[in-house]
Amino acid sequence: MPSNRRKFLASAAGIGAATTAGCLSSLGGSGSSGTNVGVVYALGGLGDKAFNDMAKQGIDQAIEEYDINYQGAEPSGNSEFPTLQKKFADSNNPNYDLICTIGFAQAEALTENAEQYSDQQFMIVDSVVEKDNVASYVFKEQLGSFQVGHLAGLLTQRDFSTSGDGMTDASTNTDAATVGFVGGKENSLIKKFEAGFIAGAKHAGDVEVRSAYAGSWSDPAKGKEIALSMYDNGADVVYHAAGGTGTGVFGAAQERGRYAIGVDSDQSKSAKEYKDVILASMVKHVDTAVLTSVENVVNDEHAGGEVSALGLEKGGVEAVLGQTLGSEIPSEVKSALEESKSGIVNGDISVPTDPENA
Structure with a gap:
């Protein structure tokens, strides 16, 4: 397999050099x-x-807290998963x-x-593998x-605007109560994001939700194209669950002076160039799952x-208000979010976990 199609990244306390693509070499000294x-x-x-x-x-938290050694692999296609997993399992050095x-x-x-590697300890995020040597971590993304x-649904029904201090001038369009959802690849997992979003928006009132899928996790141009169409057709807020494709949604929000909602991390921080249009992010604590799995292994548990x-x-998932716009959201909206969370x-x-039931 060509070396430019796969990157192996080595990172540990005191170690930062990349390993050679296609092999798993020693990380150096042990933590x-x-x-x-x-x-x-x-x-x-x-x-x-x-x-x-x-x-x-x-992983970075685990390096800091437990001084572990780490090596990562970034596949370019599904066909590489079996081989990369095996390379780690076969490694003796x-x-x-x-x-x-x-x-x-x-x-x-x-x-x-x-x-095949029954003595090897594994963990997986976002799926369940029923093997005695696999710890499975799943999330209630919906x-x-x-x-x-719920946040998007509440704001699309009111006159809401933000501007100043170099920020994008953004506002809701009071002519229509409409929001949008952009997914990456269409599958049962991302459908959970979509279903929850639709149900939350409708919980806020008579809100129209438009959904579309980009077919990719790494196509910002496609994400932007979809979001621009949604904004141009009345959407005030667009939520993405599309990985790197989602940065295109943020760009579209800035161009149209509308709002967006991020996913997985607090994207008002991780994609801070768009913080002036990111109302909130649905943070999915994959970091907690990874850190917990490492901690368990360190403790022989x-x-x-x-x-x-x-x-x-x-605390596996949560709605985190944007670092810039969070303070602009009306107190009554925040109170309504607390009530729905308690509910x-x-x-x-x-x-629901299926959009058909939302």
Whole structure:
């Protein structure tokens, strides 16, 4: 496989050099914990300012807290998942104490590899692999998406504007109560984001929700094209669950003077060039899942065979208001969000996972 199609990144305390593509070489000296961790990232790679970068944030925390050694691989296609997982599992220099597989698309490969490498400890994010050596971490994305949908639905029904201090002049269009959702690739996982968002927007009142999929996690131009169309057809707020494609949504919001909602990380910080149009982000704490899995291995308590489902009540997902626009959101809107969060947690509000039921 051509070396320019795959990057291996090495990072640990005192170690920053990249390894040679196509092989897993030694990371150098061991950290004080003596723990080696390999990570196979999701498609789109690092620098997406969202899902993969949140996983890397968890690794960075683990490096800081446990002085682990780390090496990461960024695949360019689904066909590389089995090989990359095997490369880590086959490595003897170093031996990997934990292999983190980031993203539901790795489940099929991991199911086979976990059986073949029964003594190897694995973890997976966004899917369940029922093997005794795999710790599975899933999230209730629909719950956090309901929250940001509720926010969007409330704001599209009122006269809301922001400007000043070099910010983009942005406002809602009071002629229509309309919001939008842009997904990356259409699958059951991203449908959970869409379903929650639609349900949240409708919980706010008579709000129209338009949805579209870009078919890619790394096509900002397509994301921008879709979002521009939504804004031009009356949408005040567009929420994306599209990885790197979502930066195009933010660009469209700035061009049209409308608003956007980020995903996975607090994108008013990770994509701060767009902070003046990002109302909030549906933060999905992939970093917590990664850090917890590493911590368990360091403490010789790998949660193999267990499934951890993280939602609002456990801080696995949350609606985080933007660092710039959060203070501009009316207090009554914030109070309504707290009420809907309580309703979800205590079971008074049921949130669908399928857009057809939203």
